Amino acid sequence: MKIIRNANLHAPEPLGLRDIVVCSGKIAAIHQCGVTTGGLECDEYDAGGDIVCPGFVDNHAHVLGGGGGLGFSSRAPELQASQLIKAGITSVIGMLGFDATSKNMAALVSKTKALREDGVSAYCLTGATLEHPVPTLTGMIRTDIAFVDEIIGVGEISISELGYGYDSFGAGAQYVAEAAVAGLLAGRLSRKAGYLCLQVPPYLSQVLKPMFQVVEKTGIPITHFIPSHVNQTDGYMEDAAEWGRRGGWVDIGANYSPENNYARATLPSEAYRRLLEAGVGADRILISSDGNGAPPKEEKGENKPRVANYMPMRNLHRALCRIMDEGIAELPQALAAVTSNVARATGLTQKGRLAPGCDADLLVLDRNLGIRSVFAMGQAAMIDGELRRRGMFDRILLDELS
Ligand SMILES: [Zn+2]
Structure with missing residues (x-):
């Protein structure tokens, strides 16, 4: 058992100062401050009024x-838990x-599975960007989702059967619809989103225009799709705004910005503001x-780019901070874009919220929204900036990748 005391709780909705009782990796209870342990042995962590x-x-x-x-040398290394x-x-x-x-x-x-062993809640999707049909583990999308816990x-x-850089002749949208239905059916069987x-x-x-047709013609729920990194170009942003107004999810790519070598992309915080202004909830x-x-x-004035543009994980947090720094949203609303909204979109019902019964995945944020401490499934993963959990090979990871 563990008690996280004096948490300025954002669940992500603001719930005031609370004590959070964690048991076996789950949130057991959320109480007024000053909860007693009744003699039970219990780890304690004092958030000192910081945001949790x-x-x-x-x-x-x-x-x-x-x-x-x-080239082969441009294959990025495996991600480490740290x-x-x-x-x-x-x-x-x-x-x-x-x-x-x-x-x-x-x-x-x-x-x-390795990331799970290292203490992070990890899941995956079946398929790949450019192949129609997509590669799978068991031979079919349906059986991958139905029978493999992680998937x-x-x-x-890609919507395009021709791959990333080419418009579809139309068969691509047809294939995406078939893949979506396979996910939908297998997801029902296995109680997953299958999105x-x-x-x-x-x-x-x-x-996104072929996808409006897919949704209209097939009746597949618009929320079954997550269009990724919609802030990549103005044209994509326009379609995504319409997609969002119709109730679909729109996913902003935290690493797509002019500051990260995407000259035609919209800064994530600016994309967030523009989507809100365009009437997206x-x-x-x-x-x-x-x-x-x-x-x-993407190199300016050059047709052949020669350098890989590495995308750091940390820019997700940076995008959140930027939205807050620029006064675009209140904290609970901005937090939802990286917590509860994502959990709803992906069917991870135990994630993205702090409530009794949910997994005890919590962050303690300092006054400037810096990440002070991290608890994953109730375990201390980082305390006051010091890592407490690492993957087996984390010690040899280059710092600049983290
Ligand atoms: Zn990707």
């Missing part, structure tokens, strides 16, 4: 390492992404890192 919020739920990360578009903990991410959803040639679903599921959905899949994470070719004319907006990915850097 749910651990971040990152719905898009390349846990095996993304990249590979610039990178997640330091970034305040206590739940992560991994996916293969671009390179499903040198990496596969067996490796992804193995890595997901909770499908993605990221589909979408990748769209952002620089071409169609952007704050409860529809998600932010993810696309972290540990390493797409080719």
